[in-house]
Amino acid sequence: MSEVKNILLVGVGGQGTILASKILSEGLTQAGYDVKMSEIHGMSQRGGNVSTQIRFGEKVYSPIVGKGEADVIVAFEKMEALRWIEYLKKGGKMVVNDFEIPSVPIQQGLVKYPEGILDELVHKANVSVFKAGDIAARLGNSRTMNIVLLGALVKAMDVPGIDWEEIIRSNVKKGFEEINIKAFRAGADQVE
Amino acid sequence: MKRLMTGNEAVARGAYEAGLTFASAYPGTPSTEILENIVQYKDHIYCEWAPNEKVALEAAIGASIAGARSMASMKHVGVNVAADPLFTFAYTGVTGGCVLISADDPGMHSSQNEQDNRNYAAFARVLMLEPASSQEAKDYMKLGLELSERFDTPVMLRMTTRVCHSKSLVELEDRVEKPLIPYEKKIAKYVATPANGKVLRRKLIDRLKAMEEYSNTTEINKAEYNGTEVGVISAGVAYQYAREVFGEDASYLKLGMTFPMPMEKIKEFASRVKKLYVIEEMDPYMENRIRMAGIQCIGKEIIPEMDELNPDVVRKAVFGTSPETLKSEKEAVARPPVLCAGCPHRGFFYTLRKKKDIIITGDIGCYTLGSAVPLSAMDTCICMGSSISAGHGAAQALKKNGSDMKVVSVIGDSTFLHTGVNSLMNVVYNKGNSVSVILDNRITAMTGHQENPGTGLTLMGEPTTEVDIPMLCKAIGIKSDNIYIVNPLDLTETENALTDALSKDEPTVIITKWPCILKKFSERDKKDFDLSPKRYEIDQEKCKKCNICIKTGCPAISAGDPPVIDPESCTGCSVCSQVCPFEAIKEVK
Numbered sequence: 001m002s003e004v005k006n007i008l009l010v011g012v013g014g015q016g017t018i019l020a021s022k023i024l025s026e027g028l029t030q031a032g033y034d035v036k037m038s039e040i041h042g043m044s045q046r047g048g049n050v051s052t053q054i055r056f057g058e059k060v061y062s063p064i065v066g067k068g069e070a071d072v073i074v075a076f077e078k079m080e081a082l083r084w085i086e087y088l089k090k091g092g093k094m095v096v097n098d099f100e101i102p103s104v105p106i107q108q109g110l111v112k113y114p115e116g117i118l119d120e121l122v123h124k125a126n127v128s129v130f131k132a133g134d135i136a137a138r139l140g141n142s143r144t145m146n147i148v149l150l151g152a153l154v155k156a157m158d159v160p161g162i163d164w165e166e167i168i169r170s171n172v173k174k175g176f177e178e179i180n181i182k183a184f185r186a187g188a189d190q191v192e
Numbered sequence: 193m194k195r196l197m198t199g200n201e202a203v204a205r206g207a208y209e210a211g212l213t214f215a216s217a218y219p220g221t222p223s224t225e226i227l228e229n230i231v232q233y234k235d236h237i238y239c240e241w242a243p244n245e246k247v248a249l250e251a252a253i254g255a256s257i258a259g260a261r262s263m264a265s266m267k268h269v270g271v272n273v274a275a276d277p278l279f280t281f282a283y284t285g286v287t288g289g290c291v292l293i294s295a296d297d298p299g300m301h302s303s304q305n306e307q308d309n310r311n312y313a314a315f316a317r318v319l320m321l322e323p324a325s326s327q328e329a330k331d332y333m334k335l336g337l338e339l340s341e342r343f344d345t346p347v348m349l350r351m352t353t354r355v356c357h358s359k360s361l362v363e364l365e366d367r368v369e370k371p372l373i374p375y376e377k378k379i380a381k382y383v384a385t386p387a388n389g390k391v392l393r394r395k396l397i398d399r400l401k402a403m404e405e406y407s408n409t410t411e412i413n414k415a416e417y418n419g420t421e422v423g424v425i426s427a428g429v430a431y432q433y434a435r436e437v438f439g440e441d442a443s444y445l446k447l448g449m450t451f452p453m454p455m456e457k458i459k460e461f462a463s464r465v466k467k468l469y470v471i472e473e474m475d476p477y478m479e480n481r482i483r484m485a486g487i488q489c490i491g492k493e494i495i496p497e498m499d500e501l502n503p504d505v506v507r508k509a510v511f512g513t514s515p516e517t518l519k520s521e522k523e524a525v526a527r528p529p530v531l532c533a534g535c536p537h538r539g540f541f542y543t544l545r546k547k548k549d550i551i552i553t554g555d556i557g558c559y560t561l562g563s564a565v566p567l568s569a570m571d572t573c574i575c576m577g578s579s580i581s582a583g584h585g586a587a588q589a590l591k592k593n594g595s596d597m598k599v600v601s602v603i604g605d606s607t608f609l610h611t612g613v614n615s616l617m618n619v620v621y622n623k624g625n626s627v628s629v630i631l632d633n634r635i636t637a638m639t640g641h642q643e644n645p646g647t648g649l650t651l652m653g654e655p656t657t658e659v660d661i662p663m664l665c666k667a668i669g670i671k672s673d674n675i676y677i678v679n680p681l682d683l684t685e686t687e688n689a690l691t692d693a694l695s696k697d698e699p700t701v702i703i704t705k706w707p708c709i710l711k712k713f714s715e716r717d718k719k720d721f722d723l724s725p726k727r728y729e730i731d732q733e734k735c736k737k738c739n740i741c742i743k744t745g746c747p748a749i750s751a752g753d754p755p756v757i758d759p760e761s762c763t764g765c766s767v768c769s770q771v772c773p774f775e776a777i778k779e780v781k
Contacts, residue, residue, distance in 0.1 A: 063358035068515030109751030
């Protein structure tokens with residue numbers, strides 16, 4: 001366990017990456033890892049992208065992950081997966097939510113949303129792609145999309161000995177515990 | 193018990209544990225959350241938002257003189273505003289311990305410049321501590337208060353964005369109460385007349401020697417000897433990056449106290465390694481001092497002098513290597529920040545952009561986004577409060593040189609109360625004719641919705657007297673007829689006010705008043721404004737696909753054939769329906 005693992009959660013403001021990162025970091029902390037986490041979300045409320053970087057291991061120095069160093073990247077949005085792919089380690093895993101959020105230059109009609117992102121990603125890396133929003137909606141609450149993605153991420157990370165469901169229980173709103181746990185399991189099922 | 197905390201949370205916790213009882217700040221990224229976290233300790237710590245950083249530091253100085261432990265926090269450029277009291281406070285010293293937290297922003301994530309405030313500590317000659325993690329942020333906050341009292345000096349706790357905003361584990365401890373130090377009149381110490389100042393200046397120099405001695409012996413300037421080939425001197429978050437890159441074989445001298453620098457310790461360290469690197473973000477602050485002591489080192493000739501460092505940058509600079517990365521032929525489109533759907537500033541900027549032959553001087557806040565396409569309705573942004581003063585200078589220069597151009601200065605409510613008030617006074621006093629527009633969205637929005645003297649609430653959540661902005665403008669000397677209060681979402685009303693104001697050859701003020709759409713509306717807001725949820729849609733039959741609605745820059749509208757409004761994002765501000773020449777955009781009833 002001396003090796004430091006690097007995880008990236010990337011998406012767009014309002015997608016719930018912050019709660020997912022909070023649960024993830026809490027689980028890792030409780031398991032006794034040294035954990036560092038860095039967030040850049042300065043302008044996220046105004047349409048910007050958000051990224052959370054989590055590093056854990058026996059002793060962690062830098063709070064930020066370098067290019068080519070991420071063991072797992074979970075992208076809450078397709079174009080964000082493309083933006084961050086150079087951070088993926090050779091042999092690392094990527095979880096991608098098949099979901100598009102156009103940015104303002106696209107909405108303004110100045111540029112097009114890039115086509116064929118998924119094809120390209122699948123050819124380049126070990127990628128699991130699914131529609132987390134649809135899975136969450138089928139379970140009865142589309143707002144649990146972030147927990148579906150967290151479930152997939154945790155499966156891809158493969159860190160044993162953490163009771164994730166208990167941590168989810170203590171971090172989500174009262175009355176929404178069960179649906180979130182279902183979402184977490186459904187996400188895990190999406191990753192081999 | 194260990195808890196995962198941001199550096200900002202940890203500073204607040206450190207202040208609490210150290211028995212501090214007074215805290216003040218003006219919000220500014222990346223420092224804002226320090227005071228927002230202090231509020232949770234409000235039973236023990238009195239805390240407030242000041243109208244600007246100078247006032248915040250002066251209030252903290254007053255609390256220190258009164259015998260309490262105190263602090264003021266601000267972003268790097270805020271220290272420019274607070275520099276006046278800082279330099280003399282360095283002379284007078286303290287009674288209760290006092291820490292100034294300077295949160296620098298290498299890489300300019302959310303700032304107009306990248307100044308390295310370590311230079312301020314050396315310039316003002318105040319003791320400086322630089323944490324590299326959240327644990328250190330808490331520990332150094334506490335140590336800072338102690339050292340402030342021990343050496344009779346204000347202490348600068350110098351943070352950077354990554355230290356402020358990244359989380360790491362912190363061991364919590366209990367608060368130790370610090371009783372007020374009984375007040376004694378100390379005129380020779382605190383009245384900085386020239387005569388007293390000369391004595392204080394001498395004391396400041398003597399104090400520096402004592403502080404340097406401490407710097408050479410303190411545990412927080414720590415040498416870790418591994419190999420003798422390579423030694424690295426570093427501080428702050430740069431140390432963490434250096435540690436990643438140089439690994440276990442190199443030796444390290446990690447500095448927690450960087451003013452005064454521990455020159456003896458540095459000499460000793462340098463003598464025990466063959467090759468010495470100095471790894472620091474931004475200026476060659478440590479490197480210059482090390483070189484001046486005659487010690488050879490490798491620093492800024494390879495390490496960039498600008499932007500944030502990270503392990504990649506350091507590795508590439510030192511070893512010329514980079515990890516293998518996956519490249520994509522496709523490019524992700526940028527996500528530039530924009531004014532939100534429903535932002536009250538949109539209606540104003542849409543109207544302003546149509547005015548010809550004007551210079552628009554802008555200011556610091558969300559509304560600086562009014563400079564972005566398609567609105568492009570702002571020509572300058574220099575510093576807090578500069579819109580009105582720079583606008584006045586421009587207007588007078590244009591007039592003197594026979595130009596017919598007019599000037600519109602645009603400033604937010606919080607920025608106006610920060611330093612814009614002085615600037616408006618200048619416009620009136622010196623008979624200017626610029627149009628000053630105060631965008632009053634009832635909150636300090638950019639930094640995440642902090643109260644200010646115009647909102648009627650304090651940081652601790654108590655109702656208070658609010659500044660009456662129109663009355664303030666009148667008191668400064670703006671004539672009643674020259675003050676326009678408009679709803680910026682009403683384009684006709686806004687247009688009429690602008691046209692009228694621009695036609696006058698005397699100072700005018702337009703106050704656009706509507707709450708920020710992201711704000712948690714107060715009862716007062718709900719009473720004063722119609723904030724009921726509404727939604728608009730495009731009538732596909734009436735739409736002629738001219739895409740004029742796109743020119744509003746609203747992120748709820750997507751261009752197309754025909755354009756569409758996203759029902760989830762639309763807040764019903766109605767600006768698009770007012771600009772549509774074909775009455776094709778209607779409220780959904």
